[in-house]
Amino acid sequence: MKIAVDAMGGDDAPDVVVAGVERARDEDTRLEFLLFGDEQRVRPLIKNDERITLVPTTEEISGNEAPVQAIRRKKDASMVRAARAVKDGEADALLSLGSTGALLAAGLFIVGRIKGIDRPGLMPTLPAATNDHGFVMLDVGANADNRPVHLYQYAVMGNFYAKDVRGIDNPRVGLLNNGTEEHKGDELHQEAHKLLANAAGLNFIGNVEATGLLDGVADVVVTDGFTGNAALKAVEGTAHTLLHALKDTIMNSGVKGKLGGLLLRNEIRGVADKFDASRYGGAVLLGLQAPVVKAHGAADARTVYYTIKQVADMVDKQTIAKFVQYFEEHTMAAPDAE
The missing domain is CATH 3.40.718.10 (Isopropylmalate Dehydrogenase)
Incomplete structure (x- = not known):
């Protein structure tokens, strides 16, 4: 190739x-x-x-x-x-x-x-604490403005990718929103929820909130490009800050802290590896x-x-x-x- x-x-x-x-x-x-x-x-x-x-x-x-x-x-x-x-x-x-x-x-x-x-979507794979395959999210910035049909198409494309490349048999598809209730969100998200709920071939689990993303609440997260870009940068920034804060805490906590860090070296490295976004590659323009x-x-x-x-x-x-x-x-x- x-x-x-x-x-x-x-x-x-x-x-x-x-x-x-x-x-x-x-x-x-x-x-x-x-x-x-x-x-x-x-x-x-x-x-x-x-x-x-x-x-x-x-x-x-x-x-x-x-x-x-x-x-x-x-x-x-x-x-x-x-x-x-x-x-x-x-x-x-x-x-x-x-x-x-x-x-x-x-x-x-x-x-x-x-x-x-209608519109290609930008889709990265991000880490999740509860599994090794992470989750995909689209769109994260290819399109600032979207219509409900675009979010439906993102769901179909993300679902296809999660099955074919990530090896997930029945991906859980969630719509990123400001609440889990189906009536939440603006007109775009309410209409998109209706489309996804009626779509055949999708394991649509409803609205998901940003607080659950890193917990692996869904395998495919669908969102408009503006919201997705903001959420992506918040996730990346949070993971980066926490890992550096953990390292600084260990290094600045004296002999006991460094000894504890040494004893937990493999466990800490495992956490760092799980939230290392670089391992998942880049963002696909689907x-x-x-x-x-x-x-x-x-x-x-x-x-x-x-x-x-x-x-x-x-x-x-x-x-x-x-x-x-x-x-x-x-x-x-x-x-x-x-």
């Missing part, structure tokens, strides 16, 4: 991108990479070019640029060239740490949207004709490595091909709300 990688996207690119790519390449002989980026900056970082083809590019897209204009104007940008490689069948998937808006625009206008999907995955802009080489494993898993299982076939055979119009 061949993965197109935007080497120039992200805060610490291209260093962390190349390091993550080489680690994944060394561990999986099936993987080949098309690495798009500034040759003078990327070439010296490649220790071994086995199964890595560097494609020189002359432009980059920053997070401050208008996404659609940047994609259309900068034809030789690393992200645009990588997306074009996927569109032209030269690569099976696209990975970038760059601008979310620009990647969404590249996905829509170059890779292409699956017929029947609804496109090929796997397009966005890793965090501040990602390190380890996160890039895990994201590549996630992408490879999607390619190996032909998840998007199954998506396309499913949505071509089934209408994505929402069920009647009663």
